[in-house]
Amino acid sequence: MKTRTTAALLFSALLAGPALAATCDVEIEGSDAMQFNKTSIAVPASCKQFTVKLKHVGKMPKAAMGHNWVLSKASDVQGAAADGIAAGLDKAYVKPGDARVIAHSKVIGGGETDTVSFDVAKLKAGESYAWFCSFPGHASLMKGTLSLVK
Incomplete structure (x- = not known):
């Protein structure tokens, strides 16, 4: 019985393998408490x-x-x-045509x-990337890091 259970667990783990494959998306939540629910993205x-x-999981309006x-x-x-703050x-809150901005969502x-998508080819291995909320006063708290991983 023990051997059969172990074999079943191993078989299940093998079937789950493809589910562990890399995903090319992420969901991030922002709240009325000026917080994101993630601090890093790979x-x-x-x-x-x-x-x-x-x-946006809060209730306050975007203004x-x-x-x-x-x-x-x-x-x-x-x-x-x-x-971005000056852009309004x-x-x-993103300066139009700002070459420093790789991607951004609307407010x-x-x-x-x-939802925002970007071309991964814009990222370079070994470069340090960061993401943030550019609403005035939010960037110091609402931020995270992004890395390109193999």
């Missing part, structure tokens, strides 16, 4: 596109407590965030979602 180099689904998801090199965060809500309010 992007598999095998992905051609990577998709981020941003979900009061909006959130977005902005990706840049870690060294560009401060400048991209500062220039109607531009999703969403409570109960809303947005």
